[in-house]
Amino acid sequence: xxxxxxxxxxxxxxxxxxxxxxxxxxxxxxxxxxxxxxxxxxxxxxxxxxxxxxxxxxxxxxxxxxxxxxxxxxxxxxxxxxxxxxxxxxxxxxxxxxxxxxxxxxxxxxxxxx
Amino acid sequence: xxxxxxxxxxxxxxxxxxxxxxxxxxxxxxxxxxxxxxxxxxxxxxxxxxxxxxxxxxxxxxxxxxxxxxxxxxxxxxxxxxxxxxxxxxxxxxxxxxxxxxxxxxxxxxxxxx
Numbered sequence: 001x002x003x004x005x006x007x008x009x010x011x012x013x014x015x016x017x018x019x020x021x022x023x024x025x026x027x028x029x030x031x032x033x034x035x036x037x038x039x040x041x042x043x044x045x046x047x048x049x050x051x052x053x054x055x056x057x058x059x060x061x062x063x064x065x066x067x068x069x070x071x072x073x074x075x076x077x078x079x080x081x082x083x084x085x086x087x088x089x090x091x092x093x094x095x096x097x098x099x100x101x102x103x104x105x106x107x108x109x110x111x112x113x114x
Numbered sequence: 115x116x117x118x119x120x121x122x123x124x125x126x127x128x129x130x131x132x133x134x135x136x137x138x139x140x141x142x143x144x145x146x147x148x149x150x151x152x153x154x155x156x157x158x159x160x161x162x163x164x165x166x167x168x169x170x171x172x173x174x175x176x177x178x179x180x181x182x183x184x185x186x187x188x189x190x191x192x193x194x195x196x197x198x199x200x201x202x203x204x205x206x207x208x209x210x211x212x213x214x215x216x217x218x219x220x221x222x223x224x225x226x227x228x
Contacts, residue, residue, distance in 0.1 A: 002157070002159065002160075004157075006157070031214055033214065033216075035216075040220075041220070042118070042217075042218040042219060042220050042221075043203070043205075043216070043218040045215050045216070048214050048215065050214070055214070056214070056215065088155070090157055090158065092158075092216075094214065096214075097214030098145065098214070100145050100146060100165065100207075101146075101163075102148065102160055102163045103148065103160070103205075103216060104160060105150070105157045105158035105159075105160075106157050107156055107157035108155075108156065108157045110155060
């Protein structure tokens with residue numbers, strides 16, 4: 001257990017569906033991140049939140065909508081996705097965004113868009 | 115833009131061998147370097163974190179070194195075991211406008227057979 005919990009672990013959705021991914025961390029961290037892992041590609045940063053405020057959007061399409069209601073929870077709202085959005089979505093947290101301290105990852109949500 | 119390269123992409127060895135995994139990065143202005151392990155379809159488990167001011171870190175049979183000036187890190191695995199089979203990922207953090215972002219390599223897929 002890394003202290004970062006993601007739900008659901010697996011999700012299959014149609015292109016017209018709306019769904020949400022949830023991430024919760026029990027580490028007392030202030031920074032949370034969404035990463036995308038596609039086959040044959042390095043992990044790509046999607047969003048960064050620090051003290052509930054979004055500090056980075058890595059040119060992510062608007063069909064992905066993040067929400068961070070508090071420092072312990074992070075959501076990724078999905079709507080009108082494309083099959084190429086199928087990937088493993090990983091949430092991470094760290095004490096802050098200085099990049100000095102260790103990052104901890106959840107187990108990921110395997111998303112399949114049909 | 116920071117780019118991280120890992121060599122080899124895949125490695126298959128018999129149990130008991132000592133292994134060296136390589137990681138290189140293009141921008142030496144890093145804050146830290148982390149080695150992660152990823153089992154198939156799972157999230158990332160942090161193995162070792164090396165701060166930019168450090169030269170190496172050790173945990174059990176794992177030893178990671180960092181040569182910041184040359185942009186290189188190695189992960190040494192002693193007396194490999196079948197349970198070490200996984201993908202090993204190297205990631206660095208940098209400062210400036212990319213605070214908190216981890217830049218990942220594509221990983222080394224390790225198979226240790228009995």
